[in-house]
Amino acid sequence: MLPGLIDSHLHAVDSAMYEFDHRVPDMETLADVLKYVKARADSLPTGEWVTLSQVFITRLREQRYPTRAELDQAAPRNPVVFSTGPDAVLSSLALKLSGIDKNYKVPEGVPCRIERNPESREPTGMLRNCSPIIKSKPSEKQPTREDFLERTKMLLADYNSVGITSIADGDTSDEQVEIFQQLKESGQLSCRTFLVLHVEASDPFDQIAARVHRAAQNPLHQYDNLLWLRGIKSYLDGGMLTGSAYMLQPWGISKVYSITDPAYRGMRYIEPDPLYKLARLALENGFQFTVHAVGDGAVQAIMEAYERVNKDFPVRDQRPCITHANFMNADIIRKMKELGVVANLQPDWLYLDGATLEKQFGDERLAYFQPYKTLFDEGVMVGGGSDHMQKIGSLRSINPYNPFLGMWITLTRQPRWTDRPLHPEQRITREQAIRLYTLNNAYLTFEEKQKGSLETNKLADFIVLDKDILTCPLDEVKDLQVEQTYLGGRLIYSRPGS
Ligand SMILES: [Zn+2]
Structure with missing residues (x-):
């Protein structure tokens, strides 16, 4: 038996809706991608957009x-956007319909970079962080509110089936807040949910302040063990899978990431002053602040902002957070x-992408890539999550939300497609791996007194496993099955046939 598991970072509603219109196949090769683009184009009228994200x-x-x-070539009559994280490649028709040509100038205030052929100045098709200027229109059928509720409920039930009883929703929009609220009111919210509200850092500051003040007045900001609006999040840099994480050292020229500038260090979206003001605004209004910060440059930047706020008032009680924090240093x-800054890490990236990162x-x-052991040794509170963003299914999803896979990764640090572990000195013990998904995550959401361990006077969230996680062979940790899941003492999942 274990305490109910907690996932510290995922995107439930977006994930649930990802395949609402049609099933999206697994894609392992470029041929798979182009086959999918062609099939989509063939099924749509001429001129309709084919979009493929993440x-x-x-x-x-x-x-x-x-x-x-x-x-x-795959879709000559349809504009195509292939995007991953904030970066995208557009087909010629998509560029044309967006009005992006060799004379195009990025509007003031949009932190977007258009890669161009150095001689002709023609856009190569590669756009970084340019979504506001891409004029794509959805061609999929549009879900009703009922569809949103139904699919999100389905996903939450699937979370329960792998032992998850609590989640932190990592970048919630206003519409999504309403969906969670409606699920709660109708008694269908089967995971306790900590909401981290999205704030667009490029908006004018008075608009952001109004949004934060409104959130502070929202009744959901009062503690409730099922649904609590307690976090604010913005994006500070790009991603490490897309070549845009903001690093302290240059990325280096790279074919994989289409990087041609030897001094390029990635993309930073918020300058020091606005970052400080934003962090301060959230923290002084009773919110945990967090940013998406992947590269060590971004992690250092948010730490500088927190240090500055800490001179105005102590930040410790608001448990300021860094989401991803993949690259760090001592x-x-x-x-x-x-x-008292807490770290919100996602082991899946190490497993799925470690081999590529090592090459780069x-x-x-x-x-110091995901340095779990150092974080534990130094006494930094670190929690584990999936960054689930697409599809339902604990292993077919991207990123996989099976917490036992996540724990196994921290025990082995073994990236796929290689036989060499990644800095094995940063492996942690099984007890620590369990903590990542229980007590530490409860601390990240200010609820270590309510949940995260099996103790009297705590919420009775617990799960029963098919094997003892502390004594089973190491490789079986990732395959552990949940027999039963209890939320507040109530059985909410039972494994078929058990
Ligand atoms: Zn995320």
Whole structure:
């Protein structure tokens, strides 16, 4: 028996809706991608948009983006957007319909980068963080509110089936807040949910302030063990699978990531002053603040902002957070401990992408990649999550939300497609791996007194496993099955046939 598991970072509603219109096949190669683009184009009228999001090129065997020409060939009569994280490749027709040509100037205030052929100045098709200027229109059938509720409920039930009883929804929109609220009111919210409200950092500051003040007045901001609006999140940098995480050192020229500038360090979206003001605004209004910060440059930047706020008032009680924090260093970790900053990490990335990252950055630059052991040793509170963003199904989803896979990754640090563990000195013990998904995550959401361990006077969220996680062979940890899941003492999942 274990306490009910907690996933510290996922995107439930988006994930639930990802395949609402049609099933999206697994794609392992560029041929799979182009076949899918062609099939979609064939099924749509001429001129309708084919959009494919969050297929990470680093997870394709060829490890590169499709080219503009390949997209043109797969769908000559339909504009195509192939996007992954904030970055995208557009077909010629998509560029044309968006008005992006060799004379195009990015509007003031949009932190977007258009990759161009150095001689002709023609866009290559590769756009970084440019979604506001891409004029795509949905061609899928549009879900009703009922569809949203139904599919989200389905996903939550699937979370329960792998032992998850609590989630932190990592970037919630206003519409999504309403969906969670409606599920709660109708008694169908089967995971306790900590909401982290999305704030668009590029909005004018008075608009952001109004949004945060409104959130502070929302009745959901009062503690409730089922649904609590208690976090604010913004995006500080790009991603490591898309070549845009903001690093302290240059990325280095790369074919995989289409990087041609040797000094390029990635994309930083919020400058120091606005970042400080934003962090301060959230923290002083009773919210945990967090940013998406993947590269060590971004992690250092948010730490500098927290240090500055900490001179105005102590930040510790609001447990300021860093989401992802994949690349760190000893200094950053020491400062996190000093200020009481918590870390929200996702082991899946190590497993799915470790091999690619090693190729790009080399072993040494990965010495503090997801440094679980150092974080535990230094006393920084670290929690584990999936960053689930697509599809329902604990292993077919992206990223997989099976918490036992996540725990196994922290025990072995074994990336797929290689036989060499990634900095095995950063492995943790089974007890610590369990903590990542229980008590530590409860701390990340200010609920260590309510849940995260099996103790009297706590909420009776617990699960029964088919084997003892502490004594089973190491490789069986990732295959552990949940026999039963209880939420508040009530049986909400029972394994078929058990
Ligand atoms: Zn996320």
